[in-house]
Amino acid sequence: MYLSNNPVLQHELLANLRMPRAFLLLAAYIGLLGVVVMLAWPEAQKVDLAQPEEAKRLVNLFFLGQYLLASLMAPSFAAGAITGEKERLSFEMLLASPLRPGAIVLGKLLAALTHLGILMLCSLPIVMLCLPLGGVSAYEVFAAYFAMITSVALFGVISLWASSIFQRTSASLVVSYLLILPLAMLGVLMWNALGRVGGIRLAVILVFFPAVCLTLSTVLWRQACRRLLYPADLGSGGAEVIDLESESQKSVGLYIKRDEFPDKLFAPPKRTTFIEDGVNPIYDKEMRSEIFAQGTLMLRVVIQVSMALAIPIMACALYIWPWYAPWYIAYVILFNMLVGPVFSAGSVCSERERQTLDLLLVTLITPWQMMWGKLLSGLRVSSVLTGFLLWPVLLACVMPGIGFLTNLPTMAGYMLIVAFTCLTTAMTALAASTLFRKSSTALIASYLVVVTLFAAPVAARFFTETFFRGAPASSAVEAMQSTSPLAAAFALPLSIERGERGQTNLAQAAGEPYIVLGFFGWSVAYNLVVLGLIVWLFRSRWRVAD
Structure with a gap:
């Protein structure tokens, strides 16, 4: 029921991937990345493979741009997964269904991440065009995509966790962005700081970074499941009953x-x-x-x-x-x-x-x-x-x-x-x-x-x-x-x-x-x-x- 016969996952995938906005978003995403690569493509007739600095800047710009775009889009897909049910007054019926909380959360999460995964994988042909320019190996491309997918998956879990706590999508969105943007900027700084030590960067990206993302994702996923297993008191229409005084005291x-x-x-x-x-x-x-x-x-x-x-x-x-x-x-x-x-x-x-x-x-x-x-x-x-x-x-x-x-x-x-x-x-x-x-x-x-x-x-x-x-x-x-x-x-x-030299x-x-x-x-x-x-x-x- 978690994957093969998960009705939440099936419904979300059919509803999201068949909508016209899914195709428009895919076209806009790939078109934007393609235009950036086309504009930044080296103008020289012959590329000096012995000095591939220009190619490195192009590939780094492509990866960092795609990483930031995917990070900004993750909350828009996942932050309304559960709050949307509350706003549509269907949250109470979802809790009363025979589905386990873990299946509900997993279905919502995979449906949100599937769309993002399609966007990122469809950009592979564009980055493959940059490989012949030199300066970047196929291993670095694999490591960059692996780190990007794991970090975006963590951002999706953060957004889903926020969606399980708040009552409105707007509140879930702002808290998700507030938590995700510093993490995304930290990832950009780490990628640039380790740029000169390629071996260490590959080790960090392929071992340390996924372990941290997996640990945080597991903790937040379990908290979201617990939130659905032990929901707050619900009033008319499935709305959560909130006492402002008790909330402030607790x-x-x-x-x-x-x-x-x-x-x-x-x-x-x-x-x-x-x-x-x-x-x-x-x-x-x-x-x-x-x-x-x-x-x-x-x-x-x-x-x-x-x-x-x-x-x-x-x-x-x-x-x-x-x-x-x-x-x-x-x-x-x-x-x-x-x-x-x-x-x-x-x-x-x-x-x-x-x-x-x-x-x-x-x-x-x-x-x-x-x-x-x-x-x-x-x-x-x-x-x-x-x-x-x-x-x-x-x-x-x-x-x-x-x-x-x-x-x-x-x-x-x-x-x-x-x-x-x-x-x-x-x-x-x-x-x-x-x-x-x-x-x-x-x-x-x-x-x-x-x-x-x-x-x-x-x-x-x-x-x-x-x-x-x-x-x-x-x-x-x-x-x-x-x-x-x-x-x-x-x-x-x-x-x-500035400092003792008095420079300005x-x-x-x-x-x-x-x-x-x-x-x-x-x-x-x-x-x-x-x-x-x-x-x-x-x-x-x-x-x-x-």
Whole structure:
């Protein structure tokens, strides 16, 4: 029943692999990798096999790009495996079936990983074209694919484990990404660090790395099975019964006191009195009950994991080597890219999923109040959570001996960049929530837009500097940097003495003001356009007048 006659596995495979989006995703995935290899292919008529450095860069770029793509796609396949059953109100029936919890979890996991496995295996012909260039052996190709498959399998188990804990796919997605992205970056750093010692890298990849992934996967798989074997109390419709007070008392680590500062900034207590005159009822509902109706577990996990990751980055990039301050700002921006859309992508979709949108539209609340209530509630929570990571920057500014006091305009620029990033992610997610019908679809669409706008220009610049330095297309790539807050953070001037020699990073000290000004100008224009789109959708789609 675990493999041969597993109805969960059979149903998931038939439902996922026969859908049109499976073929479209496969075509887009292979097409993207093929375009990257074609653009980076050596231009020389004859390749010098005695100096295969260019071929090595091409193959490494192919592997690392595919590894990051597969890592980012793993949660989108597995994070909604069990939460989807809860949202469709079929979780209770699944638990009442004669299937064992291990068979259910294994079926969900294999169905999610099968699609990813097909994507990775279909890329083999492309990498085989690179082997004749030299510099990489077939053993290294096998080791790279083996490490990629084992690590992506671990990421799938992490996503499935998160799906067994949380009630909503959005919460499962954000926690999965929060845990997977540091592991993926660690894998990239290990691959690059061991690049010069090929024998040791092969041993680590073929022995140590799979053992660690298998151990972690086994532990998380058993916990997911136990979660299904001993489920929480279920109420009407198969929804989990959550008592916020008991949840806070039993919580491990962070304890959220909703009536005290600063917890009430992002998790205000439930209202026990009537709403005052002039208060937006949508905003009050969202902040006090809607966002945290499923408990504060996701919020506590996000805060604790983000703070744990921020401590070493903060120590290195702000206090030990302060000239790396843009890297800490980049971490804050990445955190908001991950968390920002979560609290806005389900603003309108959740009303559809609960079938309460019609009730909302027949009230006296205007579309303008609906829009601003939904927008400000999600923006407030994501901004406060992101702001928790900015207090070390303010502390570093007032500490003597670091050098930030002479760079106060730059530090203020960092704050503005983060603020514009928070606004852009929230606006994008709210627009996606008005366009799509499911919260998970709106969240994934928001991630795609945000990653394309923020991270794609930086990746394109790295690609052109590696393979097309000085080419005419590099000017167009430079212009694309204006859409990325990451590029804007690194473009701000920062002049700090390095070590005892008093050396300064001259390129960074000079700055690139056109990128910074372009980012602020583009952000204002983009958010105004998105705001106009949201207003038009609120007014025209539902035909509600002020």
